[in-house]
Amino acid sequence: MARMDDFRYAMPVRRLNKFVQILLALTLLFGLNVFAARHYLRQDVSRHGVYSLSxxxxxxxxxxxxxxxxxxxxxxxxxxxxxxxxxxxxxxxxxxxxxxxxxxxxxxxxxxxxxxxxxxxxxxxxxxxxxxxxxxxxxxxxxxxxxxxxxxxxxxxxxxxxxxxxxxxxxxxxxxxxxxxxxSERTPVLYFTTGHAEMGLGDVTPTRGLSLAAQELRARNLDPRPLDLSHAAVPDDADMVIVADPQGAFLPQEVERLREYVSGREGRLVVLLGAGRQTGLEDFLLRWGIHADDLVVCEVDPNYLDGAGGTLVRTFAEHPITSILRRNGAPVVASGERPVAPGKLAVEPGTRLAVLMASSPTSWADRGWKSENPPIYNPDTDVLGPIPLAVLAQTGTTSTSGISLPGARLLVVGIGDLAANNRITAFGNQAFFFSMVNWMLDREQVIAIAPRPIERYQLSLSRESLARLAWMLCLPALLAVLVGLLAALIRRF
Amino acid sequence: MRHFPTLLRHELRSLFFSSSTYVAAVLFLLLMAGIYYLILVQYSADEFPMPPSEMFFQTFWLPVLFMVPLLTMRSLAEERRMHTLETLLSAPVTTVEVILSKFFAAWIFYCLLWLCTLSFPLIASYGSGGTIAKGELFNGAVYVGGLSYVCLSGLLFIAVGILSSTLTRSQLVAGMLSFGILFILLLGPKLAGAQELGLWADWLHGPLQYLDITQHRDSFVRGILDTRPFFYYLTNSTIVLAIAALVVESKA
Structure with missing residues (x-):
């Protein structure tokens, strides 16, 4: 008799055989799933392509x-x-x-x-x-x-x-x-001018420091650096220059270096100006059609005061920089604003001017602020609101086919403390400052991806309807009971 | 597979004439009606970011945990306990045909029960006295996606139930085994994925996502077709049934 015909040997071998088959089946299962997990197709077939990427x-x-x-x-x-x-x-x-x-x-x-x-x-x-x-x-x-x-x-x-x-x-x-x-391979560099008692990148004081803004800029992969224009021109790697509320005047050669950067190299310059200072930049700004007169904007309407000595700027023009503020109805908190108005004539060729924000209609730009305490509106000398507080000047064109040719951009904001440590934590200030930086750097290039509407669902059901539905929804179960009884009857007879 | 249709007809007939089938059906429909009602109460009180039908399918795992064991625990355990399996296998039918007929009978019944839930939005629309349009409750895309997913995933769940039933002579043990395996399948990857796995287990995130049934369901309900769930359920149910056939052969 062959050994495998012996019952004592055949049974364990048969069991081992089955065990090996199950093991092989599990191995095959594992292998197939690993393969499927790595090689697959995925397609959004929803009606509006809600989960399709651009x-x-x-x-x-x-x-x-x-x-x-x-x-x-x-x-x-x-x-x-x-x-x-x-x-x-x-x-x-x-x-x-x-x-x-x-x-x-x-x-x-x-x-x-x-x-x-x-x-x-x-x-x-x-x-x-x-x-x-x-x-x-x-x-x-x-x-x-x-x-x-x-x-x-x-x-x-x-x-x-x-x-x-x-x-x-x-x-x-x-x-x-x-x-x-x-x-991206390169980190954009933002130069902050120094030497005129500007707000400092490393300064942690609440009113004159930019340490928080610098930290936020680095978190957004931007490289803020100080720049001393008295020694050298604006470096070649500059993507933007920011003048943050200077207390002293720029020297003529410094202004010339700024002019060469903006006009000659189609640079991007942001000037934050507080009231009551002669910065030496006034003529330079005038070439671009921007007036930054030595006035102070006064607010009296409680709706535009924040209760802590600051004023609230709530009027914004339609522009990519201000769109987030308009959508959310968020104000910019400021103090000691300076009027920044567009003029009629700009020396720089092809300049287009746009006002981005303004004070309230009840505010005024006070000319006698140095002698008045509290400031009083004088119809002969003062200017009644709304007072423009930020003006954008830019060159460059957009062709009829939609192709945008970049040019110089100069943005003057009459809020010196826009990005100060005690202001940048406010949503409006932060939103304006970083939208401004992104727009000036052309970093809103993927802005064309449309937002997706958020759908919300709610049903209008009264208490009576709900009580009625509680019973009606049991009907399918009741039907199953009846069918079950019918099946039992059929089986019996 | 010549005898498969005959066996399937026989299994379906015995399933439709069995009282335990109707007990399971009534329990299932009452539970789903309760869930649907609670969803209606919530939606009448507040706004939600997803349609009611989508929220309904989020609870699909709950009936699976008790329905599948109820439907499958009898199938082979009872045959073995009554010693009718040997008789059946002595007829000119193969083990695979027996397993497949029991599997498809249970699966068809499972799908039919889920199809009955289509009546809920229609009843709610009718019972609301015209305050709700049918379209608000009956979101066609969600129902097609949700029911397709339920039918597809049902292949694996029923296969697991059949396998559990082949492993023991006791219906109760088969039911409990099936419940345990389904619990691990349904909630295991989700619960494990939510734990702090630590750096040493970072590689587990990928496999856990692949196995996470809630992600499969969400894809279907949202209208995203992905080949992975199809492959996962089809291959796994096939292999589980193959193992069940091997188990039956070894024990016959």
């Missing part, structure tokens, strides 16, 4: 050259409060969109985009690590980082509100901008 975003994701890590520090708040619902909505949209970013990067053959969601309440240790690693001290952030830089996207950049309710989701615009900023 071609620009896809192009950037498919050409990533270095690892981009995204950390989202949003708690999964399921509380019944309005804040909890908004939190939940924000996380839902952000999660859905970033998942599409990750999938799009993978489908483009790049494994260089990773997303991590950290719930600060459920994973406090990881949240602490993230806070330390990225130097952030609040939740609800989307942090994009590469080896060299990082960019923090805040909820205000992601959602648009109307009547305190979110109406549009701008996540793709914000995330693609952040992606570009963190993965």
């Amino acid at each position: 071609p620009e975003t896809l192009a950037y994701l498919h050409t990533l050259k270095e690892q981009v890590n995204v950390v989202v520090t949003m708690p999964d708040d399921d509380s019944e409060t309005e804040a909890g619902r908004q939190q939940s909505l924000l996380r839902r949209y952000v999660e859905g969109l970033l998942t599409e970013y990750r999938e799009a990067a993978r489908q483009g053959g790049s494994e260089m985009f990773s997303v991590e969601f950290v719930d600060p309440y459920r994973n406090p240790h990881r949240a602490d690590e993230v806070a330390r690693q990225y130097h952030v001290d609040q939740n609800n952030l989307v942090i994009f980082s590469t080896v060299r830089r990082q960019r923090v996207v805040t909820p205000s950049e992601i959602l648009d509100f109307k009547d305190l309710k979110p109406v549009a989701f701008k996540g793709e615009q914000a995330f693609t901008s952040a992606l570009l900023e963190t993965s």
